[in-house]
Structures are given as C-alpha cells and as structure tokens.
C-alpha cells in the first residue's frame with residue numbers, strides 16, 4: 001500500500017466527517033460536542049466550544065436562523081435540536097466582558113466602511129490576528145441593520161455592549177463619517193489606500209451600491225485590495241460568514257499568499273457522514289419559545305436529545321473494530337505506519353493479525369470500504385519481509401498441513417470408476433467436528449444424486465491465505481487442482497461455505513456446486529416433529545453474498561420443522577465467529593469476546609452451517625448446531641442436545657478416522673501405516689486435557705516427545721513426586737512433558753511449550 | 763546476564779539419565795534474529811537443560827512476543 005492508495009482508502013471511511021449540524025452551520029459550530037458538554041453539565045466547556053467558532057455570541061445567539069436545526073438528522077423523524085436556544089442559554093451563563101486572545105499588534109492597517117454584522121465579524125477576526133483595525137461608520141452608532149430588530153429579539157444594549165467589547169479589543173470606531181465624503185485615494189507607488197491621512201493595505205466596503213461584482217469565495221471586488229459585502233443579506237448567519245471569509249482573504253492578501261487555495265470547506269455544505277436512524281425514536285423539542293432564554297434543566301434536556309451523530313456502522317457487528325477503539329480510517333493509517341517502520345517495535349502486529357478478514361465491514365459500510373484486503377495484503381507483505389510473528393498463525397498453518405498430509409488427504413473416484421462426474425468436498429473442519437455426517441452425506445449423494453460421485457478430502461488452502469502465506473496457499477491450490485484433474489475434472493459438491501467462497505474467489509477454473517442447494521432440491525422428507533422448535537440462524541461469513549445457499553439452508557431448516565429467527569446482522573452482513581482470518585489463533589481473548597457478543601444477540605440456540613461457527617459457539621457455552629447435526633439426527637431438535645465439541649487433538653483424530661473408515665467402507669483399502677509414535681498410548685485426565693487445549697498442545701506433540709526420550713534416555717526426575725520431565729523440539733516449538741509410565745502407556749501430568757530455542761551442550 | 767530461575771525452583775529436580783544434580787549455568791537461548799545468554803539449571807554432568815513451567819509460560823513467552831514485534 002503506498003501513500004496514494006492509503007489516502008484513497010481513507011477517503012472511503014467517512015467517520016471523521018462533520019455531523020449534519022456542523023456542516024450546515026456557516027461558521028461550523030461543533031454542535032455535537034457542545035451539546036454533549038452541556039448534557040454532561042460542562043457549561044464552561046460548552047461555552048468554549050461555542051466561542052471557538054462564533055465571533056459575536058451575544059448577537060448571533062439571538063438572531064441566527066439556525067440552519068443546523070433544519071439539517072439536524074432528528075428533523076427527519078421529529079424535531080431537530082434547537083441548537084440556537086442552547087447557545088442563548090450558554091450566552092446567558094457567560095461573562096460578557098470576556099475578551100478573546102489576540103496577537104500583538106503588527107504595523108499593518110485595515111479599514112472598514114460601515115459597521116454591520118459582516119464588518120463587526122471581519123474586524124473581530126482581523127484584530128485577533130494582530131491587524132490595526134479601523135471602522136468608519138456614517139451613523140452615530142454601530143450595528144447598521146442590526147438595529148432594525150425589535151428590542152425583544154436583539155436589545156440595543158446587547159449591540160452597544162458588543163461594540164464596547166470590540167473597542168476594548170482595540171478596534172477603533174469612527175462614527176458620523178458620511179461615506180460619500182470620505183475621500184479614498186490610492187497611492188500610485190505603494191498601492192495603499194488613504195483615508196483621512198491614514199494609510200491602509202486593504203479596505204472593506206459594506207453595502208456599496210456601486211460595487212457590482214464580489215467574488216463569493218474571497219469577497220474581493222473588481223478592485224484589487226478592495227473587499228465588500230452586503231449589509232442586508234437574506235440570512236444573518238450568512239452575513240457573519242461573509243465577514244469571516246473576507247477576513248481570511250484580507251489576511252491572505254496582506255501576506256501575499258493564494259486567496260483561493262483550500263477554501264472548499266468554508267460555509268455550509270452537505271456532509272458525507274452517514275448516520276443510521278434505524279434504532280432512533282423520534283423526539284420533540286423541549287423549547288417552547290425560542291426567543292426566551294431556556295433554564296438550565298430545559299437546556300440540558302434538549303441537549304440530551306442529540307444522538308451524537310456518527311457512522312460506526314462497521315463497529316456494530318465487529319468486535320475487532322470495537323476492541324481497538326477506533327475505526328478503519330484510523331486503522332488504515334496504523335497499518336500503513338506499521339509496515340513502513342524500519343526500526344523499533346511494530347506495535348500494531350497484533351492488531352493486524354486479529355482481524356477476521358471476513359468482509360463484514362465492507363458489506364455494511366455505506367461506502368463499501370474494502371478493509372479486509374488491506375489486512376490480507378499487509379500480512380502478505382509481513383511474511384515476504386520476514387516480519388510476521390511466527391507464533392501468530394503457526395497452529396492454524398500446522399492444522400492445514402495436517403489436512404493436506406496423508407493423515408487426511410484423499411482423492412478417489414467411486415470404486416471401479418477411473419474418473420467421476422462429481423466429487424464430494426466436505427472441507428477440513430466438518431470431518432473434524434462431525435465425522436459421521438461426512439459419511440452420511442456421501443451415502444446420500446451416491447444414492448440420490450449421482451453414482452458417479454467421488455470423494456476429495458483436504459483443505460482448500462484459505463488458512464494459508466489468511467496467514468499471508470501466499471506461497472503455501474499457491475501450493476495447496478495447485479495440489480488441489482492436480483487432484484481434481486486426476487479425478488477427471490468432476491464438479492465439486494461443496495459443504496463448507498468458507499471453501500465455497502475460496503473456490504469462487506481463487507479457483508475460477510473449478511466447477512462448483514453447493515451441497516445445500518442439492519439437499520434442498522432432493523426428494524427427501526426429514527422427520528417432522530409435532531412441536532415447532534425455534535433457533536436463531538447464524539450465517540457463516542463464508543456464506544456472505546451466497547444468497548442461494550442462505551435461502552437453501554433456511555428452506556431445509558423449515559423442512560426439518562425448525563422455525564428460524566434472524567440475527568440483527570445476517571446474510572450478507574453476517575458477523576464472523578473469528579475462525580476467519582485465523583484471528584482466533586492470533587488473539588484468543590478477542591476471539592472469546594467476539595463470540596460472546598455474538599452469542600448474546602439471541603437467546604435461542606443457534607443454527608449454522610459451518611462446523612467452526614458451531615464449535616466456537618459451543619466453546620463459549622452457547623448451544624449451537626450445524627444443520628447436518630440436525631438433518632441426520634433430528635431428535636436433537638427437540639432434545640436441545642448439541643453434539644460434543646471435539647478438542648484440537650480430537651479434530652485431528654476425527655479427520656484421520658473419517659479417511660480410514662471411508663477407505664475401508666467404499667474401496668476396501670487400508671490406510672497407510674501412520675507414524676510409529678502414534679501408537680504410544682496416553683492416559684490423560686479431563687483436567688490435563690483442558691490444559692492441553694488451552695495451551696494448544698496436541699497428543700501427537702506429546703507422543704513425539706515421549707518417543708524421543710525413550711530413544712535418548714534424556715529426562716529429568718522430580719525427587720518429590722517421582723514424575724519424569726522430558727522435552728523435544730519436533731518442529732519450531734519445544735514441548736515439555738511431565739509423565740509417568742502407566743500400564744502399556746504413559747500418564748501425562750502436565751505439558752508446556754516455548755518457541756525460544758535452547759542451545760544445549762550435548 | 764539475566765537469571766530467571768531461583769534455586770528452589772529446581773532443587774527437587776535431578777537429571778535422570780546421569781542421576782546427577784542440577785546447577786545454574788550460562789546457556790545461550792535464541793529466537794528469530796536474536797540470541798542471548800541466560801542462567802539456567804543444567805545437569806552438572808551432561809548439560810541437559812531444565813526449563814520450569816512458570817518460566818516457559820510467563821517470562822519466555824513475554825520475551826518471545828517482544829522479539830516477534832521487532
């Protein structure tokens with residue numbers, strides 16, 4: 001990802017865009033913040049927020065037309081927030097003699113003719129910037145048309161107080177100066193304007209009939225250095241904003257920098273911020289009469305109606321996005337910095353590896369920002385540059401190696417056929433979770449679908465892609481394509497939505513078909529129950545955008561007598577169980593939190609059609625079923641008895657058993673002899689078994705250590721317990737096993753591991 | 763040199779192969795690009811190393827994670 005791509009992607013995430021109120025306000029008051037502060041009783045803070053954007057609070061809080069209220073999102077379903085009344089309240093609480101900070105005076109003079117709202121605003125801004133600011137007014141007092149307001153709306157006193165405050169800031173007022181009589185001359189050498197013996201770099205002429213063209217962006221007239229505005233525009237707040245624009249231009253004019261550069265965000269505009277109103281109930285304004293200053297309680301209550309507009313659509317279903325307390329725009333920058341860093345700690349490695357790469361955020365994002373591919377590519381870069389923490393995905397990758405080894409991998413046409421028209425591809429985790437379902441599906445397919453259905457057991461390779469291991473992914477892909485070719489290029493019948501998605505994305509040459517649509521179209525009448533049972537259906541992330549499968553599964557559930565309830569985010573917007581992206585491997589606490597949040601969304605047991613989703617729910621104590629669990633054992637529907645969840649070791653064992661059993665049943669073949677260490681018998685208590693699961697130590701790891709110690713005799717002995725302790729490093733990890741011989745095998749008391757390598761003397 | 767193991771963490775362990783006591787000795791451990799010496803209990807005779815469980819699951823894990831992020 002280069003800078004340019006980063007910026008492009010960042011612009012898709014609109015979370016940092018201004019809320020509708022601020023965008024509508026020509027002075028861009030941060031109303032969202034101001035209202036929050038008010039709600040939280042921080043009147044001081046709210047006042048500061050207001051003053052930061054508004055030059056003449058006592059005047060504007062009385063007469064602003066409040067375009068923010070019309071554009072407030074709440075106005076779409078009820079009343080917009082009466083922001084101006086809140087401002088009126090804040091002004092009533094303020095110290096009216098408060099003087100804003102000003103830069104020290106520089107020897108640069110600007111002049112204003114007239115003293116309407118535009119002039120007062122521009123003069124205020126320029127004096128704060130340190131200019132010597134002089135105002136010439138034909139009348140005997142300042143304010144111009146502001147004095148046309150009734151006393152109840154804008155009392156003279158307020159105008160006079162404001163003017164004396166401006167005087168205290170150092171702005172000089174000259175009253176009773178008939179503009180026509182002011183001789184403005186321009187010096188031919190310096191270009192300065194001469195008014196009454198004083199020289200000015202630029203002038204602002206308010207409401208001058210003779211000026212025909214004023215640039216709406218810069219407020220400069222045809223005359224170079226002459227700026228202008230109209231004193232009686234349609235909206236008062238626009239007039240103040242015009243004054244502000246002019247002040248910015250006059251400052252730039254004097255500094256001799258571009259007057260037009262980057263001014264697009266001035267004035268009101270339509271925000272790009274998306275805010276869902278789906279769960280917002282309409283509410284009505286608590287302000288009865290917006291000319292009257294509200295009391296504190298009313299003000300606070302009105303402020304509390306603000307829904308604090310924000311997008312955060314992607315955080316609604318994603319624990320990863322919530323966990324790191326920001327949003328993709330911020331994460332993109334962090335990811336970019338993390339891969340660009342040369343020395344020092346790569347603090348975001350763990351964050352990058354904790355994403356499920358499931359594509360939910362892209363699906364729910366109003367701009368469909370594709371964040372998952374950034375993570376995928378970043379992981380690939382990390383692997384290529386050898387910056388990927390080896391522990392992050394090692395366990396998952398070893399699981400994939402297992403699936404693609406002789407212990408599980410298999411490619412067979414039906415006995416007696418050289419090639420086949422179809423091949424059943426159950427994926428790697430269904431055989432691990434529910435081995436008997438694999439056999440039953442295969443039976444069913446041969447019996448009711450096509451006799452020419454072979455069997456292909458292995459992993460689709462997605463685990464390597466998730467880990468950023470492109471080389472390993474390509475290898476897995478090539479091996480799979482090789483096997484399919486060997487079987488005569490049959491059409492794959494795919495049961496796992498994750499594999500299905502992988503084939504669609506990365507195996508364009510394959511013919512694929514979903515098991516779910518086949519089952520749904522089959523003429524079978526699964527057992528019906530008297531009682532209709534309700535389950536909440538969880539779509540696996542692999543089924544995102546697979547409408548046919550989503551429908552087929554719901555239809556099948558109906559035939560089983562199941563009534564499904566939908567989760568808040570379902571189908572294309574579904575959440576991942578964190579098996580996706582190998583996130584569970586890199587960040588287990590985040591994975592648990594994600595599953596818990598998902599499990600809490602509906603009180604019914606969950607029905608899903610991915611083996612890993614099922615097992616992740618079961619692991620966190622949520623009853624969950626794979627559709628095939630219920631399809632073949634419909635009694636479970638009313639018994640509310642989920643299948644047991646196999647631990648990591650059992651997942652290996654189940655896969656090997658599936659292969660062994662089916663080889664024998666359909667082809668009358670014996671499985672190749674396994675490794676000798678696999679014959680070592682282990683006795684392990686329930687408690688130790690849980691410890692092994694927690695530490696991700698497999699029985700085969702233990703067997704290898706014992707096998708090695710039997711050969712070398714290297715082991716320690718605990719003189720108190722008599723237990724032996726042996727260690728070995730079969731791969732990248734060193735395992736330590738505490739054990740005692742028992743009967744014809746070994747009892748295991750504890751096991752632990754580390755990745756650090758010990759350089760031993762022998 | 764870092765010392766991560768106390769005496770009472772290995773005084774009840776012996777090398778079963780040599781039937782010999784353990785003593786703290788300098789051992790080089792390495793991970794990824796880095797390697798460094800630590801005092802670890804080893805068999806006085808054959809040099810077989812002993813890593814207690816608490817060292818593996820706490821301090822070593824912590825160092826591994828730090829080195830992985832470098």
Ligand code: SF4
Nearest residue numbers: 013014015311314365
């Ligand atoms: S959904 Fe998320 S990524 Fe998309 S704009 Fe909103 S905060 Fe940004």
Ligand code: SF4
Nearest residue numbers: 021072073306307309
């Ligand atoms: S609800 Fe609040 S943040 Fe949203 S537009 Fe209205 S005032 Fe602004």
Ligand SMILES: [Zn+2]
Nearest residue numbers: 777780805808
């Ligand atoms: Zn020894």
